[in-house]
Amino acid sequence: MSHRHFRRAVVTGGAGFLGAHLCRSLVETGTDVLCVDDFSTGDPRNVADLAGSDRFRAVRHDVTEPWEVPGPVDLVAHLASLASPEHYQRLPVETILVGGSGCRNALELAAAKGARFVLTSTSEVYGDPREHPQRESYWGNVNPIGPRAVYDEGKRYAEALTLAFARQRGVDAGIVRLFNTYGPGMAEDDGRMVPSFIRSALRGDPLVVLGSGEQTRSLCWVGDTVRGILDLARHGGTGPINIGNPDERTVLDVAELVRELTGTRSAIEHHTAATDDPARRCPDIALAATLLGWTPRVELRTGLRWAVDGLAAEWGLPLPAAGRSAVGR
Template identity: 65%
Template structure:
């Protein structure tokens, strides 16, 4: 077990997809974790393994209000936010508030406790990028009033607010720009690419590819993303730093790969593309490699197989069947 330099951490959105994996890793490193979530998109099921550990505590609360935290804290991680287009377009005002007011509450707590603060930002701050691959110095190409803007601009505001607290209050803050991450505990119906393709493939339904399918994405397995977040938290780096996998694939290739790994033969169906959907998305992770010594370790095929296995169990698909032959899950 890797020992953590943090004694007690607060994780907002800790019952979400990435938040739950982060909480698990912190607890396994010996850190006491206070997980804050309102369960709008997260679930207590995601942290049920942590719940048996005395070092873990789950509190249901609205993080846009003063946080119910007493005692010493030396790490605050702000992950709370709807993260899929389906969720943040369903909850536009809530998304803006948690990116703004929620981030401020987390920063206030970190500043008061003199704790390290880590903001989980996103590659969406680059919008539909005109620079490729995307470096942290790129300012982005974002539509501030489009359907994706509530998420994009909430995260851009959170980055600006974090930098303001760092300059004016001396908050020890770091910013991670997370690229497409995937793995166990994603919601089957959240509308994001990987869980959508995985569930369609396992159910034998056509895989729906938006637009031409030539748009590209880079996908990073959850354990690699969390390792990057912890490496940034452990360091004194301010960022922003890109945390993602620099291997770039077309959306059509990813759909076909997931279908093939699931052993299916369902057709690909092309549907209308989403407004402001980025045409290319791939991180330059040179800064993370140099400053953190971090890079992804899980290859795409390995990560997708573990993800397929997890979803097969969730959906009740017989993994022993001829159609689905998958390895044991690595959550």
């Protein structure tokens, strides 16, 4: 695999959960980083530790509006997106425009600078899959007009637009399809499964499971996800390539594991299932392993321990007494 070094990167959505981790990894490896974020769901506090570095700068800007970046750029990573169902159902127009206009503006920047472009797409392009596990060749089973469509179709459009720029304008572009990622830096009101379960457990509230809980997910530690994104960026391939952990678990399994790791006495409550919620989700990562030499390194129990520890500290929530000895790096 190629090990090209990027001198200067632009990261859209760089103050979001995943974007902040990517910015941090790039800075640590000697890349100058310009973070572009409108802070609608991202948080400046996520990158506050980078503010003192002369390799990092953050600017507030809505990526659906054109922008210019003076000077050379050799990597554009388009992460801007409202990835939480609570956020993209609250801001549906903004969500789909980030996948359309936002992706176009990021691609125009990469084209103008002759930069490598990486789109972080999603396993949601597979919809409620009829193929299991999901391979990159699978076209998906997506409801194009349902409540999740602004996110799903926004990402599918962004993938098509990325490849159009690659084919017609010669942009050096790559696509990663990310499966559920978790770790420190997730917002307390994020709404996704892992932070919601952890917050409820730490507060002693019921852990809410939508539907039966028998639906499956594949959870990938954020450090493994960031490594996969950068592996594709440095490799130079187009993809799309699945980046995720093939350790498939039911939602109930995850809820029970969070209960165990926190030592909470919280009950599990079942609420009405979400519309178009995928019944199964698991990546086939053979392509990532073969092309990039990438596989996840952190197993779920360890990663959730770290997530509970980190998020409890970030949110200022104490661990239940029974969970204090179970959590730590």
